[in-house]
Amino acid sequence: MSTPSDHPLRRLALLVLAASILPGCFFSRSRTNPELSPELASQIIPLQSTAADVTELLGAPNEVVQLGLRTAWRYEHTVEKQSAAFLIFLGLRGVDTQSDRVWVFFDAEGNVTNIGTQFQASEAEYDVPIF
Amino acid sequence: MGVHSFCSVALVALLSSSCVTGDYNQTRVFQPVSVEAVEALEVGEAELGEALASLGAPLQVIELGAGAALAWGWKESTDWNITGSANIGNVRGRIQYADAALEFPGVVLFFDQSWTLVAKERGYLSELLLRPQLPRFVEEDGSVPSGA
Numbered sequence: 001m002s003t004p005s006d007h008p009l010r011r012l013a014l015l016v017l018a019a020s021i022l023p024g025c026f027f028s029r030s031r032t033n034p035e036l037s038p039e040l041a042s043q044i045i046p047l048q049s050t051a052a053d054v055t056e057l058l059g060a061p062n063e064v065v066q067l068g069l070r071t072a073w074r075y076e077h078t079v080e081k082q083s084a085a086f087l088i089f090l091g092l093r094g095v096d097t098q099s100d101r102v103w104v105f106f107d108a109e110g111n112v113t114n115i116g117t118q119f120q121a122s123e124a125e126y127d128v129p130i131f
Numbered sequence: 132m133g134v135h136s137f138c139s140v141a142l143v144a145l146l147s148s149s150c151v152t153g154d155y156n157q158t159r160v161f162q163p164v165s166v167e168a169v170e171a172l173e174v175g176e177a178e179l180g181e182a183l184a185s186l187g188a189p190l191q192v193i194e195l196g197a198g199a200a201l202a203w204g205w206k207e208s209t210d211w212n213i214t215g216s217a218n219i220g221n222v223r224g225r226i227q228y229a230d231a232a233l234e235f236p237g238v239v240l241f242f243d244q245s246w247t248l249v250a251k252e253r254g255y256l257s258e259l260l261l262r263p264q265l266p267r268f269v270e271e272d273g274s275v276p277s278g279a
Contacts, residue, residue, distance in 0.1 A: 046180070065192045067199050068244070072192045091154040098161065101188040105179065114246070116183030120162055129157035129209060 024086040027126055032078040033062060036100040041117050044104060051110040058102065069108035076101045083126040098124040154212040160235075161190070161205040169238050172248055179246035190237070193260065197244040204237030204256045 040057045043049075054073065061073035077100040084093040100121040105114040168185040182201065183189075189201040216225040234255045241250040252259055 065194065067192070067194050068197060072199075074192070089150075089152050091152070093154060094157040094159075096159045101190075103183070103188045103192060114179050114183055116186075116188040118187035123162075127157065127159075129155055 025128075026082075026084055028082045030080045030082075032080075033076060034059075035121070036075055036077045036102055036119065038117070038119050041102050041115070044112055044115050046112050046114055049112040051106055051112075054104050054112065061104075067105075070113075071106045073104045073106070074101070075104075077121055079121040079124040081124045081126050083128050085128050092128050092130070094127040094129050096124045096127060098122075150217075151213070151215040153214075155209070156212065157209045159207050163205045163207075164203045164238060169251065169253070172240070172251065174248050174250060177248040179242055182240055182242075182248065186238075186240075190256075191260070195241065198242045198249070200239050200241050200260070202237055202239045202256055202260060204235045206235050 036058070043057055044054055058075050062076050063074040065072045065074070078097060079099070080095065080097040082093070082095045084091060086092075098120045100119045101117070103116045104112055105116075107113050164186045171185065172182055179201075186203055190204045191200075191202040193200045193202070211228070214225065214227045216223065235257060236254070237256045237259070239252050239254075239256070239259045240248055241252075243249050
């Protein structure tokens with residue numbers, strides 16, 4: 001003899017109800033500025049390249065810092081990945097922000113003297129914390 | 132009524148008249164630089180190119196007198212945010228607890244005008260970069276404006 005809870009429609013209704021009120025989750029990904037290419041950055045050669053060369057390769061910088069008569073230009077591309085899971089009374093959220101960044105240093109004449117690079121934007125991860 | 136039944140009724144009563152929610156957050160912003168790489172940079176000897184090659188692109192570059200400060204920063208933290216609220220009669224109460232860390236740890240390297248490393252410090256960037264700024268470097272060329 002079957003009990004009322006064994007009725008297929010009732011069980012389905014319970015499942016739908018549980019799925020709608022119990023867990024929830026979301027994933028989001030946001031990016032800032034265009035991607036930076038390691039190949040293009042590697043074409044900037046200290047003591048050879050000029051500000052015009054850098055502009056031609058990477059475009060306009062995101063920031064220009066005046067250092068006396070010298071300057072430093074920053075290029076940055078950032079990726080933020082966010083993921084979360086919601087239980088009834090508890091939310092678990094993970095945010096990972098990583099960036100590709102290039103700093104180019106110029107002398108007073110606009111010649112490149114140094115360049116610093118890092119390319120980590122692709123290492124941003126979706127990671128819901130489990131404690 | 133047994134103990135279990137009483138507890139169940141008490142729990143249902145509590146949850147129906149009040150609400151406690153919690154958030155557990157994990158934050159990672161950029162990646163830490165190697166301690167060994169920072170230690171390997173000798174004050175008075177290392178130059179900008181060497182620092183950039185071993186630590187990568189800094190987070191910030193700041194003019195500091197005739198020289199500059201370069202900062203690398205990152206953050207890896209977990210924190211709780213707990214909010215509780217309750218309705219008792221006509222009174223509604225709410226309490227919140229958060230332990231989020233606002234500090235951003237990092238390394239700052241200080242260079243002189245010839246791009247030689249003169250100092251390096253570890254700590255929170257908010258403290259390291261808020262120190263009094265040195266006067267801006269101005270080069271005099273000795274020329275006298277015409278008509279003077």
